[in-house]
Amino acid sequence: MDVLRTPDERFEGLADWPYAPRYTPVFDADGTALRIHHVDEGPKDQRPILLMHGEPSWAYLNRHVIADLTKRGRRAIAPDLVGFGRSDKPAARTDYTYERHVAWMSDWLVRNELTDIVLFCQDWGGLIGLRLVAAFPDRFAAVVVSNTGLPIGVGKSEAFEAWLNFSQNVPELPIGLLLNGGSARELTEAERAAYDAPFPDETYKEGARIFPALVPITPExxxxxxxxxxxxxLERFDKPFVTAFSDADPITRGGETVFQARVPGAKTVAHTTLKGGHFVQEDSPGEIAALLDALAGSLPVSSSDALETV
Structure with a gap:
């Protein structure tokens, strides 16, 4: 597997992004080493709030949520999926599969020894993040899902079909413009440039290109x-499971009802609707941070935390 790595200078001086990079090596089944980037901000003695981005963004999407959470005394961890942000980018489109993404992030999760996690996941951050919850349910204390799903061979829609066709056929995938179009507010030129930063040219976008085609919306x-x-x-997951979808996302509208009906932990919590487009972190970061802060504060102290305070 050939792997590309975005030059560090592409990430210098980005708007509202003062965070130091951290890197974890993971290994593909074929032996290839891949470097996954994340930021880890706030007190390390606090339970981790894991913020997982989707397509075609990177951890930058959560910058304002990170800032707000740390002001509240919380610990925020935001990784870049393989193929995005400062994480390594396999060069061939065929190198990316759904199961490889799950395996890579599972390796990352275990290597960072994360437990007692509060997860916030959006878009592909949910498709992958919920698979992590299913693989390691004991590591997660609570989950918040936003504008995402876990499809099982159904779910085709006109809006998604349009996005799929566009993503596979447009000569140049305009990352910054896509983030702007999927947000309710108008992003600044500097913000759009920050979303373009991980991709010096089209060869770095193979992961972003293939993601829409990997969503399992047909039985095949x-x-x-x-x-x-x-x-x-998930149908046995009885810890807090909150839906926080936005009010103006044509692709995932109504998707929260599936989680509310099927996950036991969703039946004992209050749900919310956030204002914004598909990239709701751009539109309602303060509301997301407040929700996560209150949720983390409502959870019992874990046994490991209790031992540390004795």
Missing amino acids: HASVAENKAAWAV
């Missing part, structure tokens, strides 16, 4: 069986 897609198995775990 790969990962349908694996997602069905994950749902079987």
Whole structure:
């Protein structure tokens, strides 16, 4: 597997992004080493709030949520999926599969020894993040899902079909413009440039290109069986499970009802609707941070935390 790495200078001086990079090596099944980037801000003795981005963004999407959480005394961790941000980028489109993404992020999660996690996941951050919850349910204390799903061979829609066709056929994938179009507010030129930063040219975008085609929306897609198995775990997940979808996302509108109906932990919490487009972190970061702060504060102290305070 050939791997590209975005030059560090592409990330210098980005608007509202003062965070120091941290890197974790993971290994593909073929032996290839991949470097996954994340930021880890706030007190390390606090339970981790894990912020997982989707397509075609990177951890920058959560910059204002990170800042707000740390002001509240919380610990915020935001990784870049492989193929995005400062994480390594396999060069061939065929190197990216749904199951490889799950395996890479599972390796990252275990290597960073994260436990007692409060997860916030949006878009592909949910498709991958919920698979992590299913694989390691004991590591997660609570989950918040936003504008995402866990499809099992159904879910085709006109809006998604349009996005799929565009992503696979446009000569140049305009990352910054896509983030702007998927947000309710108008992003600044500097913000759009920050979303373009990880991709010096089209060769770095193979992961971003393939993601829409990997969503298992037909029975013939790969990962349908694996997602069905994950749902079987989620249907026993009785810890707090909050839906926080936005009010203006045509692709995932109504998707919260599936989680509310099927996940036990969703039946004992209050749900919310956020204002914004698909990239709701751009439109309602303060509301997201307040929700996560209150949720983290409502959870019992974990046994490991209790031992540390004795």
